[in-house]
Amino acid sequence: MVLTVFTWRYGGREVYLYGSYNGWGDRTVMNLVNGSAMAFSAAIDLPPGYHQYKFLVDGTWQVDEEQLRVIDENGVINNLIFVEEPSVNAQRLPPEAVRSTLDLDSIRDMQLEASSSGVLPNGRILQLPEDRTDASRHRLFVHLSSFKAHDLMPYSGEAIALDTEVAVKQAFHIMYQQGLPVMPLWDAQNSRISGMLTASDFILILLELHQFRALLTDEELEMHTISSWKNDKLQYQRDVAGAFLPLQRRELIQVGPDDSLTDVALTILRNEISSVPVIYSPEDGFCPQLLHIACLAGILRHICWHFRHSLEYLPLLQQSICNLPVGTWTREFGWANNRTLLTLHPSSSLGCALNLLIRARISSIPIVNDNGVLINIYSRSDITSLANGNVYAHIQPDQTMLSQVLNEAGHDRYRVCTRFASLYTVMEVLSDPGVRRIFVIDGITRRIEGIITLRDVFNLILS
Structure with missing residues (x-):
């Protein structure tokens, strides 16, 4: 021995x-x-x-x-x-x-x-043979296709919607208090769900408010409604060069309770949205009913619950994330892709972060020190904290450092793993509704190596 x-x-x-x-x-x-x-x-x-x-x-x-x-x-x-x-x-x-x-x-x-x-x-x-990888994907696809959107709904609970005539200030205060990054909008005049209010809307409002603050009175700020903002949003939006581009109204993206979980996930992915309302439309013409807000985290939680004791049938989920084409990585680690891992320093301005979130079409930015060590994050949903106490009406994004708003938002708001974590381990973390991304760091130095989001996971397993 x-x-x-x-x-x-x-x-x-x-x-x-x-x-x-x-x-x-x-x-x-x-x-x-x-x-x-x-x-x-x-x-x-x-x-x-x-x-x-x-x-x-x-x-x-x-x-x-x-x-x-x-x-x-x-x-x-x-x-x-x-x-x-x-x-x-x-x-x-x-x-x-x-x-x-x-x-x-x-x-x-x-x-x-x-x-x-x-x-x-x-x-x-x-490496896991390609046929076993494809077999894992096929099993997941078949499984998700055999369950419906209504299987995501809790046994008890409620779906909250905002009236389109609610003031923007009040709407984002509600989102902040409820801890919700997105809320459906109720059009009382037409008795229907007409759209979704997101953290991205608040970012655009803040940027426009900073641009035209001198033209708006305090009373107008207090009374500016969601419907008026949505109408204004259709008139123009800045592109990356600062020019104004016309926007076209698009129909509400929704799913029904009998749509498969595969269709729900693909609807979210293809339309580049974070969640989708599940709406039941009676055949007799009665008012449509909002049943649930479906998101990728809910579908991922469903997968983890059903396969947690039978991972041997899904060898793909046992692979380490550094060996899979998933996520966005620095050049030293992971798979090469066309995306760049964007980071900012605490001394960067809030305006820089907000513009980067919109223009790069990302949901969060890692905040690192001079050595590349992850010290915090700033995400789209953090912007709703400025609704508390009407801060957004007075803040100057270009003159406010991220370190100031990060201190107010609090620390330890993110989840991390090493590049040796299995895909299933990452999926379990991301199945928490409050977690939309996981940061990959060196276990010793804490230098950031990559980011894996909910969207990345579903693009991998449904590709």
Whole structure:
């Protein structure tokens, strides 16, 4: 037997080690390394040979992405370790007995590269075969197509709508108090849901207010209604060069209670919206009924709930995010795409942040220090906090630093993970209705490496 040390370096509250050496039966408790807040270790006597192992971190299965990994006959990714006999210094190839479960040629290449450099190659993995990836996507597509929008509705609750004649100031104050980034609008004159009021509307209002503040009296500010804002919005909107472009009114985007969850998700994705009202329209011509506001987080929560105990059927969800074409990353990490990871400093102006959110068509901006360390975020929904106390009517965006509004908004308002987190782990975090994105950071330096949003996840699983 050879005493073998296993290490998990990426944090957690409770970390356990499982392995093929005991038939994946008994777990081994891993303890924090002295002087570290992130690293856990455990030592086990193992017979010489190859052994597969895995970590259970806070109830979620994990693998160490910087160690050798293999895919077993069930499509599950595990770490692999070769335990040498005390008298043997050179690594050997795995015996023929394991040829059916391991990609022998890939392991040989990795071992040769490791022996020449002294360390295991970073980021190398026996990638999930394309047919298994497609099979995971197909299972998710079929599952979502078999459930309806009404399956997202809670057993009890209410859907709130704003009257279009409510003053803008009051409307955004309600959104702030309710913690809602979007609310449906009720047209009482025509007895129908006529549109949606979003945080983006508030940003545009704030930018226009800053431009034309001298032309508006305090009374006009108090009485400016949602309907008048929506009508004004149709007349012009700035493009990235500052010119005015005419906008065309578009019909309300909605779904019915019997639409499949696949259709609901695709409706949100294709129309580049954050949520969609579920409206029941009686055949007898009676007033349409607002039943629910469907969002991607609700659909993701549905997926996680149904598959949390059967992830072996969805090997795609067990892949690490750094090995998947998902999210927006810095150049050093992740998949290359046509998007740039945009960041700002605390000394940047609020006006710069607001214009960037609108022009880049993004929902949040990481706030970093000079070393690229994530210290906070500013998102579209944060703008509604300016409705509290009528701050928006007096603030000067170009003369207000982000550090000022961030202090007022509070800290610790975002969720993070490392690039070694599994897709399912990220999905569980994003299934929280209050979380629309997760920031990928280095577990030690906290430098930002990427962002994964709800939209990114659904573009991956429904592509």
